Amino acid sequence: MISVTLNGEPLELDLDPDTPLLWVLRDHLGLTGTKYGCGEGQCGACIVQLDGEPVNACQTPLSAAANHSVKTIEGLSPDGRHPLQLAWIVEEVAQCGYCQSGQLMTADALLAKYPRPTDAQIDAAMSEVLCRCGSYNRIRRAIHRTANPESQNG
Amino acid sequence: MASPLAELRLSRRALLRIGAATGGGLALGILFQARAEPESDTQDSSQHNGILSPNAWIRIHTDGRILLVIARSEMGQGIATGLAMLMAEELEVGLDQIQVEQAPVGSAYTNHLLGEQATGESTSIRDAWQIMREAGAVARQLLIAAAATIWSVPDSRCSARRGRVHLAEDPRNLSYAELAETASRLPLPPAPKLKPSDAWTLIGTPQPRIDSPDKVLGAASFGLDIKLPEMLYASIARCEVIGGRITGWRSEAALEIPGVLDVFAVRYGIAVIAKTSWAALRGRDKLELSLRPSANPAADSNRIRDRLQGALKGRAAVARKDGDVSTALNGSHAQIEAVYEVPFQAHACMEPMNCTADVTTERCDIYVPTQAQGRTQATAERITGLPKDRIAVHTTFLGGGFERRREQDFVVDAVELSQLLKRPVQVVWTRADDLQHDFFRPMSLHRLRGGIDAEGRLTAWFHRVAGPSVLARIAPDEIRDGIDPCMMAGAADLPYRVPHQRIEYRRADTQVPIGLWPGGGYDHNSFAAECFIDELAHLADRDPLQLRRNHLADRPRHLALLNEAAREADWDKPPASGRGRGLALAEAFGSLIVAIAEVSVENADIHVHRILCAVDCGQAINPQSVRAQIESGVAFGLTAALKGKITLTKGRVDQRCLSDYTPLKAHEMPEVSVHLVASDAEPGGVGGLAIPVMAPAVANALFALTKQRIRTLPIRLS
Ligand code: FES
Numbered sequence: 001m002i003s004v005t006l007n008g009e010p011l012e013l014d015l016d017p018d019t020p021l022l023w024v025l026r027d028h029l030g031l032t033g034t035k036y037g038c039g040e041g042q043c044g045a046c047i048v049q050l051d052g053e054p055v056n057a058c059q060t061p062l063s064a065a066a067n068h069s070v071k072t073i074e075g076l077s078p079d080g081r082h083p084l085q086l087a088w089i090v091e092e093v094a095q096c097g098y099c100q101s102g103q104l105m106t107a108d109a110l111l112a113k114y115p116r117p118t119d120a121q122i123d124a125a126m127s128e129v130l131c132r133c134g135s136y137n138r139i140r141r142a143i144h145r146t147a148n149p150e151s152q153n154g
Numbered sequence: 155m156a157s158p159l160a161e162l163r164l165s166r167r168a169l170l171r172i173g174a175a176t177g178g179g180l181a182l183g184i185l186f187q188a189r190a191e192p193e194s195d196t197q198d199s200s201q202h203n204g205i206l207s208p209n210a211w212i213r214i215h216t217d218g219r220i221l222l223v224i225a226r227s228e229m230g231q232g233i234a235t236g237l238a239m240l241m242a243e244e245l246e247v248g249l250d251q252i253q254v255e256q257a258p259v260g261s262a263y264t265n266h267l268l269g270e271q272a273t274g275e276s277t278s279i280r281d282a283w284q285i286m287r288e289a290g291a292v293a294r295q296l297l298i299a300a301a302a303t304i305w306s307v308p309d310s311r312c313s314a315r316r317g318r319v320h321l322a323e324d325p326r327n328l329s330y331a332e333l334a335e336t337a338s339r340l341p342l343p344p345a346p347k348l349k350p351s352d353a354w355t356l357i358g359t360p361q362p363r364i365d366s367p368d369k370v371l372g373a374a375s376f377g378l379d380i381k382l383p384e385m386l387y388a389s390i391a392r393c394e395v396i397g398g399r400i401t402g403w404r405s406e407a408a409l410e411i412p413g414v415l416d417v418f419a420v421r422y423g424i425a426v427i428a429k430t431s432w433a434a435l436r437g438r439d440k441l442e443l444s445l446r447p448s449a450n451p452a453a454d455s456n457r458i459r460d461r462l463q464g465a466l467k468g469r470a471a472v473a474r475k476d477g478d479v480s481t482a483l484n485g486s487h488a489q490i491e492a493v494y495e496v497p498f499q500a501h502a503c504m505e506p507m508n509c510t511a512d513v514t515t516e517r518c519d520i521y522v523p524t525q526a527q528g529r530t531q532a533t534a535e536r537i538t539g540l541p542k543d544r545i546a547v548h549t550t551f552l553g554g555g556f557e558r559r560r561e562q563d564f565v566v567d568a569v570e571l572s573q574l575l576k577r578p579v580q581v582v583w584t585r586a587d588d589l590q591h592d593f594f595r596p597m598s599l600h601r602l603r604g605g606i607d608a609e610g611r612l613t614a615w616f617h618r619v620a621g622p623s624v625l626a627r628i629a630p631d632e633i634r635d636g637i638d639p640c641m642m643a644g645a646a647d648l649p650y651r652v653p654h655q656r657i658e659y660r661r662a663d664t665q666v667p668i669g670l671w672p673g674g675g676y677d678h679n680s681f682a683a684e685c686f687i688d689e690l691a692h693l694a695d696r697d698p699l700q701l702r703r704n705h706l707a708d709r710p711r712h713l714a715l716l717n718e719a720a721r722e723a724d725w726d727k728p729p730a731s732g733r734g735r736g737l738a739l740a741e742a743f744g745s746l747i748v749a750i751a752e753v754s755v756e757n758a759d760i761h762v763h764r765i766l767c768a769v770d771c772g773q774a775i776n777p778q779s780v781r782a783q784i785e786s787g788v789a790f791g792l793t794a795a796l797k798g799k800i801t802l803t804k805g806r807v808d809q810r811c812l813s814d815y816t817p818l819k820a821h822e823m824p825e826v827s828v829h830l831v832a833s834d835a836e837p838g839g840v841g842g843l844a845i846p847v848m849a850p851a852v853a854n855a856l857f858a859l860t861k862q863r864i865r866t867l868p869i870r871l872s
């Protein structure tokens with residue numbers, strides 16, 4: 001049995017400890033918000049937070065999450081009203097949307113570390129998550145919007 | 155399938171069809187036919203209980219729900235929002251009052267520009283512009299007629315607004331829910347009455363995407379998110395050698411993986427069947443395959459380049475001939491020749507190819523991120539032998555499409571396996587599968603010659619395209635007189651006026667699978683033509699913008715757009731020091747774009763700082779989504795210009811993962827500004843519009859900065 005705190009809920013999992021977290025979430029727990037884009041740690045579509053740090057879930061065996069806390073897109077907010085989610089909607093970030101769970105989880109971890117990130121900090125953090133639809137400038141704007149709620153005027 | 159991108163010859167045919175429809179006759183035909191068609195079982199079965207369903211797109215329920223059926227695939231371009239806006243405009247409802255649903259397969263949902271129920275080639279809005287508005291108008295007219303009947307007043311005293319019909323100079327009003335039943339029993343109006351453009355409240359205004367809320371929750375359901383009871387997962391190992399086949403395999407190690415149930419051969423390779431995706435992928439990794447031949451020297455980038463080089467000489471089919479190019483070149487004041495090279499390109503959708511099928515002896519349900527519902531149904535019909543009315547295609551969100559999802563290979567995988575296993579099956583492609591077994595954008599070579607007179611005007615333009623035929627596989631009947639229109643788009647319809655022109659195509663097929671790519675022929679041809687016109691401007695010692703203007707003198711839309719771009723980019727002033735600026739123009743999909751790139755170079759690294767796009771796409775339905783699509787096209791086009799390249803070595807694709815084929819990353823994305831010019835012309839397509847101008851704009855900017863001519867993609871400085 002492996003104990004994990006998933007989106008704030010304690011969970012006991014009777015699974016092969018080598019199973020990547022990505023497939024624990026998708027195959028076994030039905031949490032499909034976390035996406036499979038490559039399975040090789042190269043696209044970031046599968047990014048979740050492990051104790052607040054963004055990690056590629058496809059490269060994180062379940063054993064590495066044992067006794068740790070995992071947050072997925074489903075746990076970002078109870079109602080879709082996390083400031084980043086709201087900013088994402090205002091800036092119309094999502095195009096096809098496939099990469100966006102990874103983008104949001106990465107952005108959330110970034111803001112936890114740097115509440116007012118510079119463009120360089122955004123570049124450094126967000127370059128791990130590929131977006132074939134090129135939503136990057138919108139992501140940048142949405143992060144700034146979230147970080148500086150007082151200075152937003154569209 | 156109608157021709158991809160052959161705007162000149164073929165789409166005109168389709169436009170004529172649609173043009174006829176706007177007269178009323180055919181459009182109503184479509185609307186009537188749609189009404190008469192049997193409903194798919196995905197729709198509410200209670201629909202005859204007073205639901206107003208005047209055509210295949212609109213259902214107004216008595217409980218207040220207003221359902222709009224979306225017959226195009228949502229792959230990021232915002233089409234669900236765009237189509238809903240067209241219908242809602244005429245139906246007089248707000249986007250906050252409607253729900254949308256993906257259409258089943260049905261003849262009413264044919265895309266008339268493609269000749270099938272499909273999404274692609276930047277056609278959706280052009281196809282829908284008239285029909286979707288008429289669908290909304292008919293419903294509104296019925297609801298008004300219903301209210302007029304109830305109140306015993308003439309229709310002219312009633313008007314519709316935000317889902318209610320109001321009586322003039324009277325407080326009485328009724329909701330669409332209340333009117334639906336009465337309206338459903340009225341005859342269809344003789345002709346749809348469209349609102350005049352000055353009465354529009356949605357069209358032309360920025361509207362939020364209706365799919366955003368689900369997408370930020372991670373709740374939007376893509377192909378891989380489908381989970382059916384009893385479903386099995388499959389991964390299929392395909393033969394890596396182009397032209398080869400799998401002659402043997404060892405599956406012992408795969409079968410030892412917990413969760414792996416079976417391994418056997420299917421049409422496209424060796425399938426590993428498992429209880430979970432992860433087990434299927436792991437099992438498939440453990441397969442040992444024997445391939446024969448184990449190498450194929452003919453499918454090799456170097457050999458293919460040699461072959462295409464050969465095709466730059468000798469006979470060719472003539473796509474366009476104006477005047478006499480040879481004589482004009484001989485008589486020109488100065489002339490130059492150049493050869494351009496464009497490599498194979500992958501689609502690399504972020505969601506790898508996949509499909510889920512549930513085939514029983516009775517019916518077949520396919521859950522798939524597809525751009526081609528009609529062909530998906532036909533594929534399943536062929537495999538299962540079931541009649542069409544028992545084959546349902548459920549379109550999920552698409553994690554990128556880029557024309558790759560017009561193909562059927564992943565559908566074959568899933569339908570075949572589900573039929574065999576008598577269980578629902580989800581086929582999952584790996585990233586390597588996706589990159590290695592793509593239908594690539596073809597490699598092509600281009601030989602151009604141009605001449606100028608003493609006044610610096612272009613007198614002669616010669617362009618030969620050498621490359622494999624895209625349509626030979628997907629629509630051979632569109633090839634006429636040796637011309638593949640898909641390969642020639644952007645060359646045969648050069649927007650500039652040059653008195654002597656000769657445009658040729660020399661088909662040189664290779665064994666490498668190729669297919670449609672967003673931007674189509676415009677991608678490779680605009681790179682060659684827009685760079686070459688810069689070369690000629692340099693030869694003539696003219697500003698590249700001015701030279702283009704000189705040859706567009708009688709084309710006011712083009713001129714206005716060039717001027718707009720020049721103004722916004724301060725073209726008359728030199729760029730900041732250390733920066734170079736380059737320009738490119740394209741006319742495609744019924745739209746026009748001018749891009750200006752600003753670049754710098756640091757230790758041979760290219761930085762694209764800024765991309766300015768001036769866009770004339772006719773009437774923009776949702777300007778916000780036009781901008782987003784241009785931005786997406788910038789990223790997609792820059793990937794191809796600066797990074798992406800598929801190469802082959804002895805029959806194998808060299809790129810296996812996203813570090814071999816890496817889309818543009820966040821820190822590489824330039825600042826993008828999009829300037830939409832106001833226009834009330836018919837809407838044009840924008841999905842693929844920005845892609846063709848990226849490579850030439852950046853290459854021309856690099857020339858301005860470094861005096862190095864870039865004639866090969868992806869761009870490398872020497
Ligand atoms: S799926 Fe994990 S990085 Fe791509």
Ligand code: FES
Nearest residue numbers: 096097099131133
């Ligand atoms: S929104 Fe499509 S990949 Fe990012």
